Amino acid sequence: MNAPLPHEIVRNLRPVPAQMLDALRQRFGERCSTAQAVREQHGRDESPYPVTPPEVVVFCESTEDVADVVRLADRHEVPVIPFGVGSSLEGHLLAVQGGVSLDLNRMNRVVRVHPEDLTATVQAGVTREQLNREIRDSGLFFPIDPGANATIGGMAATRASGTNAVRYGTMRENVLALTVVTASGEIIRTGTRARKSSAGYDLTRLFVGSEGTLGVMTEITVKLYPQPEAVSAAICQFPSIDAAVRTTIQVIQMGVPIARCELLDTNAVRAVNQHSRLGLQETPMLLMEFHGSSSSVQEQAATVQDIAREFGGTDFEWATTPEDRSRLWAARHKAYFAALQTRPGCRCQAGDACVPISRLAECINESVADCEAAGIPYWVVGHVGDGNFHLSYLLDPADPREATLVEELNVRMVRRAQRLEGTCTGEHGIGLHKMGYLVEETGEGAVALMKTIKRALDPRNIMNPGKVLVI
Amino acid sequence: MNAPLPHEIVRNLRPVPAQMLDALRQRFGERCSTAQAVREQHGRDESPYPVTPPEVVVFCESTEDVADVVRLADRHEVPVIPFGVGSSLEGHLLAVQGGVSLDLNRMNRVVRVHPEDLTATVQAGVTREQLNREIRDSGLFFPIDPGANATIGGMAATRASGTNAVRYGTMRENVLALTVVTASGEIIRTGTRARKSSAGYDLTRLFVGSEGTLGVMTEITVKLYPQPEAVSAAICQFPSIDAAVRTTIQVIQMGVPIARCELLDTNAVRAVNQHSRLGLQETPMLLMEFHGSSSSVQEQAATVQDIAREFGGTDFEWATTPEDRSRLWAARHKAYFAALQTRPGCRCQAGDACVPISRLAECINESVADCEAAGIPYWVVGHVGDGNFHLSYLLDPADPREATLVEELNVRMVRRAQRLEGTCTGEHGIGLHKMGYLVEETGEGAVALMKTIKRALDPRNIMNPGKVLVI
Secondary structure, rough: OOOOHHOOOOOOOOOOHHHHHHHHHHHHHEEEEOOHHHHOOOOOOOOOOOOOOOOOOEEEOOOHHHHHHHHHHHHHHHOOOOOOOOOOOOOOOOOOOOEEEEEOOOOOOEEEEEEEHHHEEOOOOHHHHHHHHHHHHEEEOOEEEEOOOOEHHHHHHHHHOEEOHHHHHHHHHEEEEEEEOOOOOOOEEEOOOOOOOOOOHHHHHHHEEEEEEEEEEEEEEEEEEEEEEEEEEEEEHHHHHHHHHHHHHHHHOOOOOOEEEEEOHHHHHHHHHHHOOOOOOOOOOEEEEEOOOHHHHHHHHHHHHHHHHHOOOOEEEEOOOOOHHHHHHHHHOOOOHHHHHOOOOOOOEOOEEEHHHHHHHHHHHHHHHHHHHHHHOEEEEEEHHHHHEEEEEEEEOOHHHHHHHHHHHHHHHHHHHHHOOOOOOOOOOOOOOOOOHHHHHHHHHHHOOOOOOOOHHOOOOOOOOOOOOOO | OOOHHHHHOOOOOOOOOHHHHHHHHHHHHEEOOOOOOHHHHOOOOOOOOOOOOOOOOEEOHHHHHHHHHHHHHHHHEEEEEEEEOOOOOOOOOOOOOOOEEEEOOOOOOOEEEEEOOOOOEEEEEOOOHHHHHHHHHEEEOOOOOOOOOOOOEEEEEOOOOOOOOHHHOOOOHHHEEEEEEOOOOOOEEOOOOOOOOOOOOHHHHHHHHOOOOOEEEEEEEEOEEEOOOOOEEEEOOOHHHHHHHHHHHHHOOOOOOOEEEEEOOOHHHHHHHHHHHHOOOOOEEEEEEEOOOHHHHHHHHHHHHHHHOOOOOOOOOOOOHHHHHHHHHHHHHHHHHHHHHHHOOOEEEEOOEEEEHHHHHHHHHHHHHHHHHHHHOEEEEEHHHHHHEEEEEEEEEHHHHHHHHHHHHHHHHHHHHHHHOOOOOOOOOOOOOOHHHHHHHHHHHHHHHHHHHHHHHHOOEEOOOOOOOOO
């Protein structure tokens, strides 16, 4: 099975019966909308796929709201698609079988913070920036940072990670407990606030990363971390991607507890320069951050600087004040939009491969060479401490030939990563796009087992159908 | 449903037909045994439950061996119980429905080590000490340390953790990929060697902690860590358990990256003194270890010492040489056997609760007071940095009244932990013993969902039946 191209998306509507629509209107009043603008807003994400709207949008304010919608959907065999801020990249939110979009943005309450236990429980629509604002005075922070100001629910659904994962882990490691509405509309709890447990099957981690296809996560309990006593950020320029990656490998192998280690290739640096007027030297670059006590941060930085010099890295340029650091990270986070602006009218297809770190340079270099040969504009950023990188293509959405060419490049990158014992997605998820790659990666046996789970937990195939697995 | 007492174990044999026994003998020859001594050796663990032998033991040497046994068992609806070193504590290995014990000890090969990627793939029967011996020269180590020299397969099956988890996580965080024989005898792979992935359902973590009830893990790929540049261990004595726990809480809240933080109560210190002639002062004690660069280790220790002093802790007593450190940790690991010797002829029922760290002192203190009032000999050790502790009871196995009394104490401790938002098992698992507690903890809804998964993946209920869930 090939990855569907943007113009190949097939809609296979399972209509919402009038009886169900009436029931939704009666129950939710103005919080139930069939207005075209609202539906279109809920039928898209940041992927190059065309808008594919649901039939109706319900703005939920509580777990009970979600359960009520799901019970109706179950009865009428209508698809249900949870919706956060729409920042997903693989077509997760497209209503390819129609149905109801569950907008969870009004579920934006930080329910409980237990600073003494380093835990917080939030509703699914709370964004990571909101959570960090609300807990700032506690001296704690929530580290997972995928770039976009995504909702915690959306981040849990795609098993997101991002720049801090090399030190703090991904959503897989940082979700302790969940409230979930199952496919039959039942409300269940998984996990507790204890930091570890051997009590039965790990339902928490089954739902984390399931992309809305097994149930709707409505409340999420996450781990928090003490704000480090000292933070420093540094930039280091390198003669080649290879030199930057080899530096990273050695940093990880030496056990330096680096908090962030981001690669930007020359194209990404150029875009960021144009967009944020940073005046960076346009070469491959590592953008790093160190967390710890003052002396530990100094020691980490000195060790990394020694390693970088061995590989031809320039001396560090420091961002010591919080303002300088914010400016640097803001620029990094804007790289996506900055790159989009280098080709007016284009859309971005973000690649997302992750390999064992020793194979990272090989995987990036071959993929970049492939892109250069094809003449498609691209840029690379990477959470390289984890072996994860994004080679992203800028394509003309009006030109199906470009979409085809980009997918050819992408499939070669995915297969390269898989051949190097890596994965087709480090953090963006399978969505609509990578269902075929999942089978190639994990084999028919494991995918058959996933399908068995999906059929058992969602027998009517109403939970975000048409994503992750072909049922 | 109450926890079954040792004398209440009900056997419900599902006989191994002669035809299957013949097929096993033909396929495995001398590696298939029905000798009583061998069967009895495979029908027990470290719990107080009586020996409950399987009908036949097969010594497997490969994944294909396991798959062949499981296919036969599937055809004849016969139970299959994977067996490692028999160190489990909750009755996981008892053949309550008879069947085949799959002895995996001959699957003891470290299949591949990738030092540059910090990963190793091992067969399920490799023990943690063996793995660490074989990788020592690589400069890496595998941190998970539940005390017993368990197999990596057994540790994955119970989602084990132990003394290092506060810094390095549990088996949940440290297993990257698996080879699994499913209930139909199919061999599947989950995960890759990439450190993170968003590719589909997290089958790896569904099998980790499933206690042999969903499939047999035959190969496990784990994360390794660089051996720290410096390691130091210290003992600190406290006037009360409370003072030791409050010290721990503050250490965690300040983000000190402590590698081990073990509580021993006065009873445990006394037992260890008698057994290992350590000459420790007999008060509650924290046994700590710090990993990092030389200066970071010094800084961590100084911070912790300052905190301990605030709570009336004495100055640290250091174990600076590797020999001194080994002697201390060996004594800690022998606490279990040391405690057993304080009451000749007794067996130990190891409690295992885990709570949010702010509730830890309350949970331990009330549980200890309960024990004191009942007059049952007990001792406490705890991986207190995670909020996990073991209040263990020493009971006369010949006296059903003691078993009843101990279970009453235990159920009150479990419910106390659950009331404090914790779990009935931090690391030992559910096994035979805690199936009722699992329902109380997570609710009927979540347990029903676990049962749905169990029935879907193991429709004939042959994988370690009668454990975790009542099917």
